Amino acid sequence: MAKEDTPIFSVAKPGKLITSEDWNLIQRELRYALRHHKHAVAGTVDDTSATSDDAVQIGTDEIADNAVTAGKLSAAAVETDKITDQAVTAPKLADGAVVTDKLADKSVTAAKIADDVVTGIEDGAVTTPKIADNAVTAGKLASSAVVTQKLAPSAVTPDKLSSTVVATLTSQVLESLARPAKWISPALGDLWQTPPQDDNFKFAPVGYYKDSLGFVRLRGVARSSTAGLKGALLFQFPSGYRPSHDLLIPGRILPEPLLEVSEIMGMNFCVIRPSGEIFVFSQMPQTRAGVLLSVDNITFRAEELIRR
Known part of the structure; x- marks a missing residue:
């Protein structure tokens, strides 16, 4: 009608x-x-x-734009099944509208997060159980992000190393072993000096270095004008070259002059402390003008490796 x-x-x-x-x-x-x-x-x-x-x-x-506001809708009026897919976009959400307790478990997956969206993560927020297997790949790690201190004991096993990595490491080790030693000449204690070079003997001065495996090696000869040594300080190692415990090493001490020596007399030894000092003890007759101390071939494992 x-x-x-x-x-x-x-x-x-x-x-x-x-x-x-x-x-x-x-x-x-x-x-x-x-x-x-x-x-x-x-x-x-x-x-x-x-x-x-x-x-x-x-x-x-x-219906005019913005005519239906949240205040005009009763509670629970808009249910999930009434919302079409992709109808609710980010610009339609107010700041702070979506909080944690409104999200279902596992509803936010990696595929739903845009690149560089997640920032400001608190320290300790992302723990190992929250990371899926194979989620962290090499391409997602910044340069130098994984350092030795961050690796658990026995975390790097042979099966995790590629043949290229093993070959590179082997080459580096061999190269370091073949590299000429850089001997360090320490300042000797008050009772010691480097023996003079003469036509009969040309001794190397006292020195030391640490090899690529962390072993400290000594060489050389020092001279003391005092025959009876009761804990005379030879020199002190710097940090990184010291043993983890006291070392008692039989001394190689001979009286001067060497050309007149018919036998080795007395008991002689060195003590190397964890604090780095080398103390020398000897029981030589005081009639001798002095003693010569050899530290050739003294070797020990350092307390810590030098970080390269």
Whole structure:
């Protein structure tokens, strides 16, 4: 029924019976009012040609932008199954709208996180159980990110090393072993000096170095003008060249002059302390002008390796 079919308003008089025409008129008015009532966007044309008795519903295109706000929706009015896929995008979410307790377990996967989105992670937040197997690859590690201190004991096993890595390491070790030793000449204690070079003997001065395996090696000869030595300081090793415990090493001490020596007399030994000092003890006759101490071939493992 079109709008034009509606009869004009007729005033009912008291005592007048309602006729069939009057009843039909009432139905027409009600049906028209039911179909005609709706909320629409301003400027749209009413559809009065509809034959349905249902109220005309409001279509999505008739709702103005931002007309439906959160305050106009009742609690739980918008359920998950009423939201189309990808309908809720990041720009539509207010800051702080999505908090941890609103996320289902395992709902945020790596594939849903854009590159460089996750920043400001607290120390200790990402623990080993939270990292999936094979999630951390070499391409995701910054240069020098994995250092020795961060590796657990026995973490690097032979099966984790490629043949190229093993070959490179082997080459480096062999190269370091073949590298000429860089001898260090220490400052000797007050009772010691480097023996003079003469036509008979040309001794190397006292020196030391540490090889690539962490062993400290000594060489050379020192001279003391005092025969009886009771803990005379020869020199002191710097940190990184010291033993982890006291070392007692039989001394190689001979009286001067060597050309007059017929036998080795007395007991002689050196003590190397964890603090680096080398002390010399001897029981030589005081009639001797002095003693010569040899440290050639003294070797021990250093307390710690030099970091290269």
